[in-house]
Amino acid sequence: MMLVRNTRTGEQLDLEGSVAERWHHSCSPWTYGWKSKINPTGYNFSEIEPESMHQFWNNNMAFVRSALIARQLSASIKELGVTNIIWTQLINSSYTTAVIEWCKAYGTNNEEFHWKKVFGENSSFITDLSWELNLTKDDLERYRVAMTEARSKRIAHSNMDGEAEIKLPQFDTAINMARATHALVIELIPRIPTEPNEIYRLNPPNFESWITHLQDSISSTIPDALAATKNVVFER
Template sequence: MNDNTTDLEKMTKSKLYKVAGTCAQFVTQLAHHRAMNSFRKNGITIKCPFWITIFNNSIDMAVLNWLHLFGSDSDELHWKKNVCEVDSFRGQLLGHIAMSQEDWENYWNETKGYRDKTVAHIDSVPHVHVPDMSVAIKAADFYYQWIFEVIKRDYPNVSFDYWPVDLNDYLKLKIQAVKELLEKIGFDAALVDTN
């Protein structure tokens, strides 16, 4: 791409919405998983098949959404397809998540490996290791914040008032809302003490 290409030329308004929406959907699914997981402590686990499915699907969908943003370079929502200055963005991303390129690649491989072995393809593995999504949330928030900078600069009349400002705060709010809902509907009845 030539030096005169702008982010606006790479990203249409509908694509901006799609990337932002995928970032928010990633956080929503992660919040569902974390809220349910907060009930699982000290040998307490989920016993109801319905809730086990919801619990597992929420982390699977979170990983899938995150990998749309950071997984395959060919994915239309992948940051490399939507950023003109790839090296600059990468450097800023790594600074934001406080990781080296090598650490990022290891994390990416772990997360993609989870998707490949347990979500997209079902491999027979003795133990499923769910990746720690704390790095993923930082990376998604960075990409999300970048989207808003592009919107402010290139689409000054577009209002995103109904979108969250910060994905970390949004995650906390969603976790709390889901926990309150789970308490209200008696989620604890779906739990069993395995001690």
């Protein structure tokens, strides 16, 4: 069997060698021979549960979505001069959700779908992730500490009353972690044993298309919503 990959969607399939050759030399986006982003020997594929891996990935999408919503809200209220603290409250709530969802996936080990429980504490996942991000494992550990401290100290013990935006670690690293994780999971899925006629796919198949569509949707919705309520006075 030979692993082939769709260069447009990232989808991967195991095919018979002769079939893979035909696909590779056709005019389709399917190819083989790319450099793998994972160390296949660093995983016990039989112990990876697809349902848990998909829930782990859903947490990734959740924190990206919440962080992008918070960013757009923050930029728009400054641009439009909106002073209604309800919107600041929504910024803080969105950032809070982003931090909590990130911590479910990468923060403390006791989370049900933490990467160590999904891929195995001794797997090469975090090594593969750091390589894909061009960061060291120490870099990732420092970021993990900053995010878990933000959750434990700032979010858990702040009333976040909307008077000011909560101060948190920057989210570029978190979003890039989701991007890199998608690239890794896309390669892991075809290697996970399945039942006959059972196929596992990652949704969305293409991270860049998903995040671009998400950003377009957010940027076309939030400014109009803020403009429509700009003159609404919040009564305390």
